[in-house]
Amino acid sequence: MKCSNLSTLMLSVFLLSSCSSGPSGRYSQHEDSAPTRLPTESELRSAVPVHEPISPQGNRDYRVLGNNYEVMDSAVGYVEEGYASWYGNKFHGHLTSNGEYYDMYSMSAAHTRLPLPTYVKVTNLNNDRTVTVRVNDRGPFHPERIIDLSFAAAYKLGMLDSGTAPVRVEAINLKTPMRVEDQSAPGSQSNYHIQLVASSDINRLSQLKRNLPPKFQEIATTEKTDGLHKLMLGPVSEQKSYDLLEQIRSSGYPQAFRVKAAQSQTDTPDAVQQN
Structure with missing residues (x-):
């Protein structure tokens, strides 16, 4: 493009x-x-x-x-x-x-x-x-x-x-399968993150991470892009990402959405600091 x-x-x-x-x-x-x-x-x-x-x-x-x-x-x-x-x-x-x-x-x-x-x-x-x-x-x-x-x-x-x-x-009628440009081809092993919130304040994200239920804290990470920090869960498999998305939305993050995990090592998110 x-x-x-x-x-x-x-x-x-x-x-x-x-x-x-x-x-x-x-x-x-x-x-x-x-x-x-x-x-x-x-x-x-x-x-x-x-x-x-x-x-x-x-x-x-x-x-x-x-x-x-x-x-x-x-x-x-x-x-x-x-x-x-x-x-x-x-x-x-x-x-x-x-x-x-x-x-x-x-x-x-x-x-x-x-x-x-x-x-x-x-x-x-x-x-x-x-x-x-x-x-x-x-x-x-x-x-x-x-x-x-x-x-x-x-x-x-x-x-x-x-x-x-x-x-x-x-x-889009979800009762019938629909090909989306970002979905993985059959048999692929692509992983996904669930993005919860984005902010320029890493301390705010750290506080939000501490307030997450323990099962979500264990897989919470951040990704920094052009000065903007993103609080994310994962990566998890594509199949598990759907269940995880529903769970986190019902836990107080209705704005959460799926993002395909970066493939390169340089794009791997860093762990959120506890303090």
Whole structure:
């Protein structure tokens, strides 16, 4: 994939209006902006769909900016074409509609009506690039836009410079197997990590690690990428990763997601310090 020049990207963001339209009183920024770095290779991996219960938050009908929105009972069979936008720094670290924390480097998205969470495949109709994202937020509250993508997802689709792009959004039905670009080929022994949270403060992650149940503390590690520390569990086999993901989400980390473990020794996570 061709990488956009970061300086061009930053200039484009300042020239464009905010991609996410919605209430802004609780945010420190008035307008949205791009981060100071591009996504890493590991952050550009599509979300891997897993069976999840409907979130206890964010799934009731609601009203925003004078408009009423009815949340769909099911995402089965959902396909829609329209325009996608993306959101970044302004919302990074703030709570999403289903009570998780928005990470602009995760493969996530916002939608006005889909149940939370829902996994969808998004195709940029301008270049046929695709990405699988996990919908965990509400928006975009802007006419003619049907989905708001994370910064990483928008970068992978090649739509950062324009700010918006025509897309096709297709819900993934987990009742039937679906090939995902990041899933391992049959017979492979690839391992996975479960990412719990990301922060620039390693001491915060150490405290979070100490508060984990003992069975999770034993496999807790951190990975540092461009100054950002990530608290992770694993690595574990692909088969075990699904059960581990469900366990940690039900233990108070509903925002946790799977990440394929790095293959090179230089990318192996370091153990979290106890003090």
